[in-house]
Amino acid sequence: MSKSTKVTIQDVARLAGVGVGTVSRVLNGHPNVSADAEASVRRAIEESGYRPVAAAQTLRSRRSNIIGFITDEIATSPHAGQIMRGAQETAWKGGKILFLVNTQWDPELERSAVETMIDRQVDGLIYATMFHRAATPPQAIRQIPSVLLDCFVEDASLASVVPNEADGGYQATTYLIEHGHRRIGYINHVEDIPAQRLRLQGYRSALEAHGIPFDAELVVERYSEPKGGYDGMMTLLNLPNPPSAVFCFNDRSAMGAYDAIRQRGLRIPQDIAVIGFDNQELIAANLYPGLTTMQLPHYEMGIWAVEYLLSELDAVGKDEAAAERSPPQVLLKCPLVVRDSV
């Protein structure tokens, strides 16, 4: 490679006084760039000696600059919109547009959507689920660069990014322990999904790391809705030796736990501390007192998935033997969001 490849697209953007997205759109022959901006970019490319990756240039005419985004129900559910947001913003910065199809769990629509996307020559595909789970995406997604978002295939044959649930459970429980609690309840979900298994695993590891014996009586399983949280909390409060703090599988169960605690005339956090999971703003930020919770890295997973796809697209035609690498299986951290409930 010649030396001039060290000039980056960022340098060109700075020189031209435009965003990186605009440079990318000019390079890719995207129609929607003003004549002025295009002229500045072309000047900046000449002056800087910038040379975009040859493979990318060769492929230019075959690029649609569209990334397909297939999901079960991210667009229609109130739970995971930030996945779409992180992905869309990152795509647009790279001069690409996300076309989303929300299949509402219809497998025929899902297959058809993937095929239509490939027919329309999308550059790559994101297959995203509303909650962390094992998935069986249509075979066709393997025909083009693809990545799984908030899901994975059991044999790890497709790149994937999911939340680190076990670490989240560990952090949540540790935060309660650090606030002096040793008798900590856990209102878990009932269905066997990764979050259900892994958050419990994190809860147990944290107890163990702090020399607190596990007490099975303190773990209850309920549907992770307000009603389940209410009911689970009542069960814990009825124990001869009730907990002084409770970790809830998600913010919706915490919402119900709040009601149970209030109904008993107890105060949060003075009488009982509560920590949630998900950081579902509509609930967590709006409860009184505000709910301390673990944030799902929705936005970050969206960014990661698109950045991964863009790097795969860049690598096409390079001698990196991409096909021989194992697809990455990435876990992203769930950060603690402190409010007033612990």
Add this chain to the structure above:
Amino acid sequence: MSKSTKVTIQDVARLAGVGVGTVSRVLNGHPNVSADAEASVRRAIEESGYRPVAAAQTLRSRRSNIIGFITDEIATSPHAGQIMRGAQETAWKGGKILFLVNTQWDPELERSAVETMIDRQVDGLIYATMFHRAATPPQAIRQIPSVLLDCFVEDASLASVVPNEADGGYQATTYLIEHGHRRIGYINHVEDIPAQRLRLQGYRSALEAHGIPFDAELVVERYSEPKGGYDGMMTLLNLPNPPSAVFCFNDRSAMGAYDAIRQRGLRIPQDIAVIGFDNQELIAANLYPGLTTMQLPHYEMGIWAVEYLLSELDAVGKDEAAAERSPPQVLLKCPLVVRDSV
């Protein structure tokens, strides 16, 4: 027209033992139909003498069977997912797939998305907003069949479907009056948006229709979030002659009103009745007691918009002088959802 046009696509579907969507996909040369299903449909067409609209057949090769769906933030916000759901389901029944772009209010992305959609030969475009408002969609959407969803252009030059806000306010207030209340507070939003003006108008009309004089003291304006609802409710409770019922601009303000009422040691609905607006399930169904509220017709608007587009597509090439009709400006009713707060 020949007599055989009276055989409908539904008849063909019934005869073939498949869904209408499958028939439509066969007619439109959609790839994703099993050989068996295609054979049954072709047999049923022959037997029934069904003749699809000629124009649609002629245009077949130019149809992508994709409907573009451009939105400010429906996919990323937790508020209006049912719009997407109604639209997607209706499109799919008609053998079409919705491609959504969520622009997060970025006008450059919005323009580019519309142009990319048109480049990719979508059959029609839906321009949808997260809340009911006047909109200024990119000019380019006028090049192909388009419809505005949950928004409108001031000059009514594009077809539009929005909620009937005034009727919703009227119904909510009337429901409280019918439950014996005559001193009814209204916690309105502060920004000048259609819902703000029109729900107040409905509130006033209902009072007037029932011979109750309007009392300006009973109407407070706050940001329509829990904090605003809490604060507005406190203001009303501090009146020398406080209301016995309160209509809240939305479910989020009602959530805050609940906290204020509880903090005063009052009971809902025995001491004070509460009615919301939006039927945002995550809140309305999960509050204790469940919140009685007006439902936004999100799902129905999604259906209406796609059905309108499909009928426009059917009309292409017919002698209906479509261009000379005024684009419909449709208001859909907000139904009352009764729970336990009144």
